[in-house]
Amino acid sequence: MIISLSAFDLTLAAVAVLLLAIVSWRMQLSVTAQLMIAAVRTTVQLLLIGLVLKALFAHVQITWVVMIAMVMLSVAGWEILSRQHRKLKGWWGFGVSTGSLFISSFAVTLLALLVIVQADPWYHPQYAIPLLGMLLGNTMTGIALGMDRLVVNAWQQRAVIEQRLMLGQSGVQAIAEIRRESMRAGMIPIINSMAAAGIVSLPGMMTGQILAGAPPVEAVKYQILIMFLITAGTGFGVITVLWLISHRLFDERHRLRFDQVLKQHQ
């Protein structure tokens, strides 16, 4: 059913990228080096994960699945931190972002595997790894955007927050508008892709399944399932991280305490 790609097929596609590199080098557009590095990275990384998945599928064992999941989680947590304009102090920043990521994407993935997909065994890597990957990837983006918006805006508007505290508002009240805005920032990518799905863009997973020969309606059903799971995962992840950070920004006497939460700007 699946038309297997030969090395020649891939080489043809690679030549297209190479041509682009040559043209941009001749036009002095200075993306050539980045382009080549990224192309090599994607080849190596994907080949590696292909081998890992192949080995994983041959030995279906929960310990291996859990180990791969942990590696994926910590890389995603590190990615979130590296996208923050103002860094949080110490291990707490990594803990709060990775913790929120873990709670929401693992909960949603478990729900999908145990209740909805019901593969045999339920942790079969053919389902567990791609599902978790899609959830982690999207939740990671949502958390990174929401967290960044919250911390940066709270820092810029600290005079407003303190003014509201002076008028007798609680910390939660004083930061309510900023929190609402941050939630929106974290959710916009997934809301956009739900709204555009099928009209502006054919989502990648569905396209993949159709290319692999699955009946379109089956592919669509999977895509809808994934979209909903991603939305729930992202939403709860963003809510968790916003809740944790906005409580951390105030002490028990509702004082704003940036000095204890933020790293000094270099």
Added chain:
Amino acid sequence: MPDFLKINRLVFRHCGPVDLVLDAHQCMGISGTSGSGKSLLLRAIADLDQHDGQVLLEGQSANDVDAPQWRQQVALLPAESQWWFDTIGEHFDDVDSALLEAFGFDEDVMSWSVSRMSSGEKQRLALLRLLNNHPRVLLLDEPTANLDQHNSGVFEGIIQNYLQQQSACAIWVSHDPEQLARVAQVRYTMQDGQLEREPR
């Protein structure tokens, strides 16, 4: 009968210890060079910064009251007010229309946009917003620094009225010795984090 406002061995940042007692209806003036800790003192009394020592309002310690509730009673007014919604009215839950009138506004002001207000109007409205909480202690941090002479006069009048009519006291920080002579019954200077009473 406990003291109206009692400040007991208050230590904050590099400042203190500060001891003070104020009666109801009383206004205390503080002057001093910038950086001497005047603003920090007011922030510590409002419990916006960490501090040691005690602040008591009619015998009740700040630590025994929820912080937001404490700040409604012990209200800090900075030199420059902050507004976070588009219109004035969104910053008020309900408005005492008598108070509004006493401030020289009519009800229309609630629909005005913040960006249209002059600094004098903004500061008067900020005071109105503060007094709407019916505070018992006013902490005024150079409240008329951005106002012209006329608006400063109006502002002083409103505060003096409030202190006469309500069971409340004020601590007024100002660079202007003449202003403090007008509004304050007791005057202190602050230097290097220490309060010193000025001779009468």
